[in-house]
Amino acid sequence: MEVGEPGRELLAIYDRALPQVYGYLLPRCGDAAVAEDLTAETFLAAVDALDRGTVPDLTVAWLVTVARNKLVDHWRRRERDRRRQDDLEAGAELVEDPWDVHLDATVANDVLGRLGPHHRSALTLRYLDGLPVAEVAEHLGRTLHATEALLVRARVAFRRIYESEGAVDG
Amino acid sequence: MADPFEALRRRDVPIAPRTEFADELRARLVPKETAVEHGTVTPYLCVDGAERAIEWYREQLDARVVFEPMVMDDGRVDHAEIAIGGSVLMLSDEFTEIGVRAPTTLGGTPVSLAVTVTDADATFAAAVAAGATAERPVADQPHGVRSGWLIDPFGHRWNVQTPI
Numbered sequence: 001m002e003v004g005e006p007g008r009e010l011l012a013i014y015d016r017a018l019p020q021v022y023g024y025l026l027p028r029c030g031d032a033a034v035a036e037d038l039t040a041e042t043f044l045a046a047v048d049a050l051d052r053g054t055v056p057d058l059t060v061a062w063l064v065t066v067a068r069n070k071l072v073d074h075w076r077r078r079e080r081d082r083r084r085q086d087d088l089e090a091g092a093e094l095v096e097d098p099w100d101v102h103l104d105a106t107v108a109n110d111v112l113g114r115l116g117p118h119h120r121s122a123l124t125l126r127y128l129d130g131l132p133v134a135e136v137a138e139h140l141g142r143t144l145h146a147t148e149a150l151l152v153r154a155r156v157a158f159r160r161i162y163e164s165e166g167a168v169d170g
Numbered sequence: 171m172a173d174p175f176e177a178l179r180r181r182d183v184p185i186a187p188r189t190e191f192a193d194e195l196r197a198r199l200v201p202k203e204t205a206v207e208h209g210t211v212t213p214y215l216c217v218d219g220a221e222r223a224i225e226w227y228r229e230q231l232d233a234r235v236v237f238e239p240m241v242m243d244d245g246r247v248d249h250a251e252i253a254i255g256g257s258v259l260m261l262s263d264e265f266t267e268i269g270v271r272a273p274t275t276l277g278g279t280p281v282s283l284a285v286t287v288t289d290a291d292a293t294f295a296a297a298v299a300a301g302a303t304a305e306r307p308v309a310d311q312p313h314g315v316r317s318g319w320l321i322d323p324f325g326h327r328w329n330v331q332t333p334i
């Protein structure tokens with residue numbers, strides 16, 4: 001095998017893929033410095049995967065999947081740090097009342113940024129990315145049941161902050 | 171009642187990051203190839219079957235082709251260059267009419283090539299499995315390397331070594 005061939009393959013789609021990967025990450029993490037770090041991690045992981053021959057098909061869509069994994073890893077690291085300080089999960093409200101509201105996108109984004117990383121990643125994967133619960137579970141490394149419970153807690157936490165913002169229109 | 175959270179679904183649009191960031195990341199993806207140098211003295215191998223030999227050196231010694239084989243009208247390779255690590259080797263087919271003869275024609279070689287690899291045992295074993303003849307097995311040498319000697323399928327002798 002020619003030395004460095006995989007890197008060249010990736011460079012060939014770099015200009016097209018970079019804004020797509022960054023455009024996926026930036027709105028979800030809301031921080032340009034973090035988005036840049038995760039973008040770099042995504043492309044460097046792609047080089048490694050190409051070297052190992054574990055890339056099924058090098059496409060922009062595949063790179064966005066890698067970016068999603070990096071985003072989840074980032075939130076998982078943040079969550080671990082947070083858990084050392086306190087465990088808000090214990091005894092969390094599990095009753096979810098019906099909620100008829102039209103969510104304001106700007107406020108919703110702000111609320112997501114104020115949630116704990118585990119709630120934020122669950123809601124991002126489920127709703128912003130539109131993944132089925134089973135796939136969310138896979139990304140988070142949790143069981144289906146645990147993921148459903150996490151989503152309930154995440155929605156309750158989201159609603160609590162959203163409503164306290166006074167932005168309810170329904 | 172519709173799930174209000176469904177309204178969060180994003181339609182992503184491409185966003186260009188800072189140009190400096192894009193350039194820096196691109197540079198990190200560029201494969202780091204070992205610089206290749208033509209030394210003051212460069213081995214010029216004669217082999218019976220230059221194209222097969224290039225393939226064998228590619229597979230066994232991670233050689234890269236740095237000068238595509240120039241093929242004569244009669245199909246013989248007049249000149250080619252490969253690089254192993256940072257060193258260039260030139261090679262050609264046999265041209266017995268001008269005295270350029272391969273070790274297989276001469277019945278041996280007086281010149282050996284020493285190559286440094288990351289794992290002499292592995293390279294040696296793979297080369298033997300791919301048709302080389304083990305001459306002296308890999309062993310620790312008193313001068314601080316682990317090395318062995320083999321004759322490749324084209325008759326050239328290699329000292330395969332890894333610093334200890």
